[in-house]
Amino acid sequence: MSNAKRALQTEDLTKIEVFSDPQLSPDGNFYSYVSTKANDKDDYNSQLFVQSLNGDTPVQWTFGDVKNSNLRYSPDGKKAVFQSTRSGLPQLWLLPTEGGEARQLTTFKNGASNPTWSKDGKFIFFHASLDKDDDIQNQKEASKEERQKEQEDKKKQPLIVNRLKYKSDSSGFHDNKRVQLISLNLESNTFTQLTNNDADHGFQDVSPDGKQVLFAANLNENADYELSNDLFLLDLQSKEYKKLTDGNGGYHSASFSPSGDKVVSFGDEYEYAGATLTEIYVFDLASGERTCLSKSWDMQLGDLMIGDTRMGQSETGPVWSKDESSLFFIATDYGATGLYKVSLNKELTTLYKEDNHVFGFSYDQDKEAFVLGISSATNPCDFYYLKNDGTLTKLTKSNDAFLNEVAIAEPETLSVKAEDGKEIQGWLLKPYGFTEGKKYPFVLEIHGGPHAMYGQTFFFEMQLLAAKGYVVLYTNPRGSHGYGQEFVDACRSDYGGGDYKDLMTAVDYVLENYSFIDEDRLGVTGGSYGGFMTNWIVGHTNRFKAAVTQRSISNWLSFYGVSDIGFFFNKWEHGLNLLDDPAKLWEISPLRYAENVETPLLILHGELDFRCPVEQGEQLFITLKHLRKEVEFVRFPGANHELSRSGKPAMRQERLNHICRWFEEYL
Template identity: 65%
Template sequence: MTASTKKRAITATDFQNIKVLSEPQFISEDRYSYVTTFVNEDKEYESQVYVHNLIDDSHKQWTSGSHRNHTFCVSPNKEKAFFLSNRSGASQIWLTDMGGGEAKQVTTFPNGAFSPVWSEDGKSILFCSYLEKDDDISALKELNKEEKKAKQKEAQTKPLVVDRLRYKSDARGFHDNSKVQIIQYDLTSGTFHQLTDKEADHHLVDVAPDNKTLIFAANLEEDADSSLVSDLYLLELQSKEIIKLTDSKGSYHGASFSTDSKKIVAYGHGFEYAGATLTKLFIYDVESKERMLLSRDWSIQPGDTMVGDTRLGSSEAGPVWSEDNESIYFVGSDNGTVSLYETDLEGNLKIRYSDNNHLFGFSYNPDTKSFILGISLPTDPCNFYKLSADGTLEQLTDVNKTFISEIALSSPEEITFTSSDGLEIQGWLLRPYGFQEGKKYPFVLEIHGGPHAMYGQTFFHELQLLAAKGYVVLYTNPRGSHGYGQEFVNGVRENYGKGDYHDLMEAVDYCLEQYSFIDENRLGVTGGSYGGFMTNWIVGHTNRFKAAVTQRSISNWLSFYGVSDIGFFFTKWEHGVNLMEDPTELWDISPLKYAENVETPLLILHGEKDYRCPIEQGEQLFITLKHLNKEVEFIRFPNANHELSRSGNPTLRVARLDNICRWFEKYL
């Protein structure tokens, strides 16, 4: 077997040639809206809203300008639509007539607006914004460029006073005193009404079809600063009365009212296995507040846990009610795929759509009982399809047709093997560009982050790039990954560097036994976050790899406890102890302890604004290895957080990929 090389190999910059689709939303039986995100000529992300007419197959662009325009939603009477745009600076709500015309800016809040939802009568928009305690929402105005610069300059001359445990996060950076509050905008009067005001973050989830109540998620407990609880609350819009739905013993989200407003479906769990707990699906009776568990016998993970590097923009993952309130639709992760599921109110589960691919979002039309599905394939980044009530699947877009016609992409070959302690491990192997039988090729093992995430059947630019550079690429789901049931995903907890390490090494052994074209003397390894931890661990425990690249990694669990935005709870969750309880245990599973054993040339990549795995983790490892005269290099990415590889600055993303390829080329 010899692979064709008529098409060119993919390059590090090619993610900039990909159009990323998201947010399919039915407008009518024959029309749906969606968002396209891409890297523009200024090397910045741009998102535009389109409407696809299925009758004449026309695509009308609804937004313009070099901005991020998204979250398009048509009013219940189909006359107006709102969308979010950062064209004024911050992400604000804009209103447009469906008949055409210029969009009108609705919000001008300094911190922008997010999570907008229409009221069922179409007379108001409910949304969230970060507000200070004494903010007068009728007087808030967005800062202009000069005012923003002045505020930033002033902040640089003031010390940051920290008096709480959660004072930073990878998404927001250092926190101020603002909290997420829910606001209602009246379209008739043009006035705003603040619906919540407690010193807590209130996240709007859904508004009841009868316009009487809304659901929000919050932690209103006294110990909220150190607690991970996320409760669901009902807010009576007329009386402003708040009613608690859940028991402050778990984390709940994604709630949705039934069409008759009598029931609520929600995702959540009670931390039974800490962060490795499978998400469950619950039904709440609005009147009695009684709760019923639907997912008691399910082994799938509700929601999308697929790992990738080209998904920009969010999409509906459910739960969504059927028109008769007898069924609920949602996406679920299972065995390296993400599929569309349906359950009745007794928890009887069935698959509505599944294939060897990644269903990244959907929209349901109750009139036709059909779906718009967003699907990614390993050899096609994304497209929309229509799933009819009878199960017929019709492709609606071919948005990256030109790109795919020019690029040679490697189709993954699935592998499965049984680990030494009896677990079935799934993975995929990519053959290199221009593969020729009888030739030996270098090999790269990729390790995903999480650890509670999942590799699978989706487009992954970095993996394809390594294959294009001439490497056999292996990516697997070792214990701790989602998609294989509760026991499997929990298998890594208090087991780091043990069972997971053996799963990965045995996956490499399996490939060496099965594929004679792999050069066992030219093995490389790389991974990010937890995958970075495992890369560090591997090179401290074996010298079989001739090159390694560790990305946004963890090297020292003792310091991670205090420097990461999640360290104070994640360390306990994953290892069973925190720094104060057993520093010896944490040191024993820290890759830094084994630095003297490292013989593999190691490249360390880290973002300077990474608050999830802070850059000091990379610094400690680099200084230690350099002091020990090991072969090591350290690359720091300015203003980059934990999301560098997925949604970071496009120029820095290219530099990151170029350096990974350079390191492997040098040593493999």
């Protein structure tokens, strides 16, 4: 590694530009995208850009300290609808693509989101959160002052809870509002509420003839106790529903074929609970027959790559070809994601896969070409044009100035054989200014999930630790996606068993094969499930001299009742609920082994984390402190489970500074 470039610093987090949501124009001559970057108000701005496919410099379409996203072109390409917070809440705006000012389309009290055009360009369909008796023709967005007053008034009232699913990490405490589907007639400027069930509805697609809408929801009487998500066809004239699925699984990312005769969807039937591989299903609307195209692949569909510099949503498929003979999608496989094609006769073709992270795509049906969003271990993101002959052309230079200034470590890919013969993939980063013959401290990073994947994507936290002088190891132990159904299922009912051994085997491997690692200065850190594993590790071995546990789990008994997913997660991952076998849940809780902890432990936790609530960190801290162990607890106000990925920029930097401080002190 050349030292001509400077070392990465925590403050560099705010300099990175993050791309998402590429959208090709109907004529295929240019595309739009979303660029997100931290601003000077401790928040993020998201702006819309458009670029010609001849490689010209991208042109910025939106400005200001606001979030703009979800741009969708009209079928004729003359207009585009997008989502913006410029009025306060996310609302829909209409923009002439040849120039001119954007016009506000919605003023819904709780905002409007996720717009989609009808194929004739006369209607826009979208989501809106509504109370049961809301009049959609007379919606008025509350002012900032009115919203603040409403929030203050809420704080003065007790929260009445009568649902099992009464909170979520992304939304906080739920109210009685439900996400409904709305259509806007652009000619008459009138709104029509398409759904009114006591359920959240996820718009999927509108049929080519404009007569049906496809949506996902759970409309069962016992929906509060279920995790299924069915697909429904809504006839726009009769308002009658037709259920396409059988209530035994979860379905999403569905769309009509170009003829309207078929529907494709991602989904699974929870055969392995939360570790079940996603499949591609095609529904024949005339016969009602459902066909699974992917049953024999043993590959996870969609993008399951973990990173800390991805913001915004992007298409991962499945997307129809123009002649509806094939489908395109992203899949997660062996530390990377790629773009794939499958024909309706189940023939699978890899269109693009390298050692990197394809995080989104847009498909040109006429030219059979793609715009790909790609991140790598040494580049946060850029867009590329993939022609049907396989030619790949780089379109953007998003972070070139940053990358030309800062040294970024290139990972070395490892393959380690576990005790039972399983192959464990991992990556090793050398420290900034690496010198042969010198010994360096070491940090093991453990991902969350556990059913997710580390891999060939840009990870700021890893790079920062390498810049601070640490050798960094990150691996995919059993339970991770990317290595088939058996592998991802292998940690269920065995937390702290084979997964723990995989991690320790990987550490043993690098100590034996890389002489520049100082075996007396080993550190470990991880978040969520990775936080659980960090807690487990320090309770079962003293080989690490410092540990940082982030948004962790320490006690499965209390987790069952306090997490937004605890009531089903324990059953899914451990095979039992709280009352089934409390002794077993206590046996696999890191808190039980607190007396064994000799490793100095830093506990980082967001105070509004509803996924792994802060009481999990509190229990661990109080127990260790009471035992006079070396422990410190850092609480992040206003932060939820997504602190490291999409939290406030200042809080994200503070978190990184605490991690570096702790390892510097003890390693």
